[in-house]
Amino acid sequence: GNSVTQMEGPVTLSEEAFLTINCTYTATGYPSLFWYVQYPGEGLQLLLKATKADDKGSNKGFEATYRKETTSFHLEKGSVQVSDSAVYFCALSEDYGQNFVFGPGTRLSVLP
Amino acid sequence: DVKVTQSSRYLVKRTGEKVFLECVQDMDHENMFWYRQDPGLGLRLIYFSYDVKMKEKGDIPEGYSVSREKKERFSLILESASTNQTSMYLCATKRAGLNRETQYFGPGTRLLVL
Numbered sequence: 461g462n463s464v465t466q467m468e469g470p471v472t473l474s475e476e477a478f479l480t481i482n483c484t485y486t487a488t489g490y491p492s493l494f495w496y497v498q499y500p501g502e503g504l505q506l507l508l509k510a511t512k513a514d515d516k517g518s519n520k521g522f523e524a525t526y527r528k529e530t531t532s533f534h535l536e537k538g539s540v541q542v543s544d545s546a547v548y549f550c551a552l553s554e555d556y557g558q559n560f561v562f563g564p565g566t567r568l569s570v571l572p
Numbered sequence: 573d574v575k576v577t578q579s580s581r582y583l584v585k586r587t588g589e590k591v592f593l594e595c596v597q598d599m600d601h602e603n604m605f606w607y608r609q610d611p612g613l614g615l616r617l618i619y620f621s622y623d624v625k626m627k628e629k630g631d632i633p634e635g636y637s638v639s640r641e642k643k644e645r646f647s648l649i650l651e652s653a654s655t656n657q658t659s660m661y662l663c664a665t666k667r668a669g670l671n672r673e674t675q676y677f678g679p680g681t682r683l684l685v686l
Contacts, residue, residue, distance in 0.1 A: 492672040503576075503662055503677035504615075511672035549615070553672070559605075559630075560675055564614040 462487045466550045466563035473540055473570050481535040481566045483524075483550035491552040493517075493526050493533040498547045498565070507535075507548070540570045574599050576678035578663055583683045591650040593681050595663030602668035604646035605675065606630075606638065609660040621646055622668060653685045 466483040473479060485493065492511040496504040508517030513528035522537045533550060550563040579594035595604065605620040607630075617630030619638040627638050635657060639647045650657055663678040 494674070496677075501680075503679045504664075505677070506674050509672070509674065551675075553675075559617060559620065562615045564612070 462491070462552060462554055462561045464550050464552055464561050464563035466548075467566055468564055470567040470569060473568070475542055475570055475572050476539045477570075479535070479537040479540045479544075479568070481548055481550075481568070483533045483535065483563060485531050485533065485550075485552050485561075487531075487552055487554070487561075489554070491554055493524070494551045494553065494560070495522070495524055495533070495535050496549040496551060496562075498549065500546070504549060540568070542570045542572050544568060545570045574665075574676045576663060576665055576676050578661075578678040578681050580681050581679060583681055585650075585653050585683065585685050587654060587685060589650075589653050589685075591653050591683070591685075593648040593650075593661055593663075593683070595646045595648075595665075595678055597644055597646075597665040597676075599665060599667075599676070600643065601665040601676075602643070603666040604640065605664040605666070606636075606646065606648045607662045607664065608632070609662055609680070615662065618648065653683075655685050657683065658685045659683060 463486045494509045495507040497507045498504045508519040510517040510526035516525045547565045549565045551560045575598045606618045607615045621627045621640045637649045661681045664675040666675045667673045
């Protein structure tokens with residue numbers, strides 16, 4: 461079945477460092493891909509999404525490109541801030557279903 | 573603006589109690605979901621509903637039931653709470669149809685069963 465794999469972390473970076481969180485997926489058909497962020501004590505919020513191959517999603521300085529050839533959707537940010545400390549989830553939405561498949565989440569800690 | 577609310581942020585119950593968790597959305601979305609989130613296990617789907625009075629089992633439905641009498645409200649019921657149901661419970665909603673639609677989450681309910 462469909463699945464999402466991402467680096468589990470925790471990832472610890474200094475402020476202004478470059479961030480990459482890897483995400484790869486297995487799916488039949490043509491899923492849409494999402495990154496969600498969860499701040500401490502809160503629910504998940506959509507960070508960005510891409511709905512077809514080669515699409516780039518972007519928001520708040522974060523970017524991810526839907527790469528069908530490598531089945532990947534890696535999250536990047538050029539300069540992280542302390543306020544980016546959170547758990548990041550990669551997810552896919554199945555082609556003909558209503559459900560999402562989530563990765564295990566990656567905890568990011570950014571130190572001042 | 574999308575709004576998904578959950579009845580409680582924190583809940584403490586005793587083993588054997590019946591527990592109701594409520595989720596309300598104001599977006600007129602057809603689909604609603606209940607997940608539980610546990611450290612190291614990520615999000616696991618308990619039940620979902622694609623219409624009023626309709627429900628489908630997710631990956632871990634055992635020990636849970638759900639109710640959807642109105643479109644905007646989706647309730648998760650623990651018939652007899654057990655300590656292994658201590659967890660963070662997240663409700664989500666989504667417009668039906670194309671897979672590019674986003675799931676919107678509530679703030680979560682952290683449940684402790686003693």
